[in-house]
Amino acid sequence: MRKIALFGGSFDPVHTDHVNIAKSCFENLGFEEVWMIPTYLNPFKTKVNSSVAERLEMLDIVCKKFDFIKINKYEIEKQCRSYTFETIAAIKEEYPNYDFSFIMGSDQLDEFESWDHFDKLIKLINFKVFLRSSSYNKTIVKKYNLEVFSFSNNFLSSTKIRNLQDLVLQDNEINNYINNNLLYLEERVASKMSPKRFQHSLNVGELAKTLAEKNNLDVQKAWVAGTLHDVTKCWTKAEHRNYLQKWGPQLLTEPEPVWHSFTGSLHLEHDWLIKDQAILQAVFNHTVASPEMTPMDMVIFCADKVSKERNYPGVEQLREVVQKDLVAGFKSILKQQYLVAVKKHGIENIGTSLTKSYQHWVLDWGE
Template identity: 60%
Template sequence: MNKKKIALFGGSFDPVHTDHVNIAKSCHQNLGFDEVWFIPAYLNPFKVEQHSTIKDRLAMLRIIEQKYDFIRINQYEITNNRPTYTYETLKYITKHYPDFEFAFIMGSDQLDSLESWNNFAELIQLMPFKVFLRDEDHYNKAIVDKYQLEVFTFDNHHLSSTDIRQLQHLNQQIPEINQYVNSHLLYLQERLASVMDAERYLHSINVGKMAQKLAVKWGIDEQKALVAGTLHDIAKCWSWEKHLWYLEHYLPFLVEEPKPIWHSFTGMLHLEKDWLIKDQEILQAVFNHTVGSIDMTWLDKVVFCADKISDERHYPGVEQYRELCFQDLEQGFKELVKMQYEQAVEKHGQNAIGILLTNTYNYFVKGEKD
């Protein structure tokens, strides 16, 4: 009886991406492996930290496992609750699954460090190593020849988890994984803290938390409120040139609105075009968070209010506004619109505050419905 052939594929998978899956597909479709076992690391011995939690990395891998019947997740290294060397993992698996035939899968980018792996002399004898070429022109051919390693190509998009975390090549990422990352606000340090100062980052986190609290209070989707609130100022620190480019390309009529509120519109566009967020409720809440519109949903109002009453705000009267928003969201929203409007008029003059804020004020505060 032939043994079942299993390809072992270890890594951080932070996040798992299209090229990981394409390597697994090649193992199954081209090399004849019955299954591919993804082995997520608790912590890669060559790294000092992971960028997302074990829970999130496993959840993303389970999305992949459900899509492909030949993919399995092996949690040996996760359950060890400590960094685990590949040698230890492979010894454990071969001992506990003696009826299977194994091979170890690696990317060619790991060849340079291969001989420095723990217990390498014994490791290389445990099972065959299959090398997939991340770059067909540049890889350590000397190591391949020295240990007579087999090399293979695959449907290679040249992706990396680092690039994905930094919003690069998301159009080639697995859509379900990208949706999970966005809806769970993973990789905020790479995606938010890198494009805003510490004060703006703290404000963004606080607005997300406040929006979530208000959503819980008023029976609104708290996760959407958390996401929209946290990401509401994603474009706040952009240059005017960058704002202008997005508006001219996608919403040119909004160039006429005051520059200080452009980030509401370009933030929405950035999340839609670059983050690939498809949830229209989240996008609209970001769009409306500064000056609102006459078509405000309850989620819009939650994020609008949270932006004005987040915990780090200390302007006169903010405590009263906070209390009101938790007592009567509609009235709290109207009072905050009134405050926003009056401050804008005082600072910039009636003719320089933009049509959107004027319309919001007239509709909700003055009651002009026509």
């Protein structure tokens, strides 16, 4: 009789502690396989933060690394909220000759008795409890004679991952998937800025995709860089200053209004763990450009300045130029930005980066 561990959860996203529990089941408890059962919607939650397809793709990354981990799609295929009792009963009926146990974290013990059809559930299957912390409900464990196990615990949670906490402990491939597909923007971006600023960010991402495709560039990278270009725009001056003092103190000589392009790039590198230099450089250069602009840099620079909600005088003409000729559009926008900055702040207060960019692309290259 095959010995199978059933492991249910939202897996939104799956993380290394989920994997470490599964590995402990296989390596220490004698289970031949661990079936991860992603919920369509957890009975104790009101929403999921990524789509079914995205959660399955992240789980598939795990399954390709560990052949004893499988995905059971019973709850997903039902396409509605499912309770643990119903799921286990259905799986046991489908596989009557398998020896199943159900995996749960110790953080679930407090609400364990409130699970649907609990009196039947506790008799239906054996439960294996894995310690998520040193403090847990020992009364429930003793009352139902539950087995408790430790594992290689990083004290991770999906909530932490969604909020950029402890990413160094997360699987790199899953983290890259999350970043490349712009998952969890509500927690990571929208909650940190005004609705207007967030909509601007989305608009820039969409225009960046269009411009990238038109210029035979990587569309996904343009989408990521465009959407995240203002990720630190709403930080306080103190937050910008402290971050630059840590990661780029030489940039503090630039005007404060452009700091967000530098902190944005550094934040994506050090906190989001994005390592793609094309994305990081495009975000870094999106405000005042540089003499070493790549076509991707120009795409993000231009998309930011002519995104669809922009309505300043002359923006329609600039949009047309950018669509026809990326370099010409970039130079036209850069020239306008330089002249406006000089008029508004004085040439001595616009910083060296904008001055160097203007000198290289407008004066040296000509119109």
